[in-house]
Amino acid sequence: IVCLSMEGGAAASTPAALPYYVAFSQLLGLTLVAMTGAWLGLYRGGIAWESDLQFNAHPLCMVIGLVFLQGDALLVYRVFRNEAKRTTKVLHGLLHVFALVIALVGLVAVFDYHRKKGYTDLYSLHSWCGILVFVLYLVQWLAGFSFFLFPGAPFSLRSRYRPQHIFFGATIFLLSVGTALLGLKEALLFSLGDKYSAFEPEGVLANVLGLLLACFGGAVLYILTRADWKRPSQAEEQALSMDFKTLTEGDSPGSQ
């Protein structure tokens, strides 16, 4: 039944404008990562783990993990709209794992740096938002895994949790972008001081980086929310979900 419904799915179709918007979002995302690297390399001495430069691993990891990769993980269902749902799900989960691991490295970098320097932890709004984002992201990943990838959840529970997963996914992504903006602002005000208002090159570069962060967030949100770009609900999905249910009904202690 599964093979039949997979081959018998809706004909492959992609909205005409979607690839251009996706390409634009990827251009924004890659520029963002490159510009973060350029900022840290040109004005902050580069990156190294065993020195004062350890701090610089924090912004780079967070922009790569919690902004670029997290954003791309959300776009997977729009980009791979004609692949088997299962493949897309696994890719979505994998991208989020990469994002989570890279973010964890970024988190360790800043806590380790603070410890070595004797700085206070978690006093600023940026750090409060950051911890909130990280905890929500972890909970969302675990919930998503248990409901959608682990083959035990009943179909009715999946469809009830699905809209919540989508809303919180988008919200956590936007909060990540906002937290990155706060961190950028903090880094600028700490080190530039009065030079910020003299339009120093570093300040202007970082302001442009901040606007790009906001634009990347906006571009991902646009692709994600456009109604006619949603992944079409294919016959395959219902069949697959029902199939999982049938397969696991015997083993799973939750279902009777």
Place this chain on the structure above:
Amino acid sequence: IVCLSMEGGAAASTPAALPYYVAFSQLLGLTLVAMTGAWLGLYRGGIAWESDLQFNAHPLCMVIGLVFLQGDALLVYRVFRNEAKRTTKVLHGLLHVFALVIALVGLVAVFDYHRKKGYTDLYSLHSWCGILVFVLYLVQWLAGFSFFLFPGAPFSLRSRYRPQHIFFGATIFLLSVGTALLGLKEALLFSLGDKYSAFEPEGVLANVLGLLLACFGGAVLYILTRADWKRPSQAEEQALSMDFKTLTEGDSPGSQ
């Protein structure tokens, strides 16, 4: 025809949980405004136009106008779901006018303060985001007015612009919240300095205010995007729009 279709609309119905979520969002919004007032009153000497306290009008106006009132304007279509569409539209437009005027006062306050003090304008990421938000908000208001309130736009144009209006409306609101967070962070780092990391009461209060700002943004976004809470498309709407079209087709030079 208009009267008939207005009375013959769908039976009044409100989703059971919606009022609680709206009440929660309003509680958050009012707490936000009160807390901004408390912050400025307790730690920044209060508000006055003809003194150094003129600056303090800026955060208060922006939180009332571009966060609280703008957020509430977006919720109008969910809250007044059984009123005539026309009434709801006018209320939506009016709330946005109030928000715009209050934001303009907040904008004048900060530019006037900078001028008197001889400070540089528009160098920071907060100010760049702020100007972007204000221009987008003004353009969105003018576009919304011309398409939806001014009775000349053809029905086909309205339905094509509608999803764009909704997307940009939500995005501008979220960018407003993000810009407020950046401004709050700026105000804290400028005045608290090293005391911020000592968990001074002002820093903790402002961090809580920042989290409340993010939560208000999240609550409005949730109410706005929940699919089963969308305003039902009533027969009235089509009839009214068609009616406007017919009424104005004779006078409007654009349509032939």
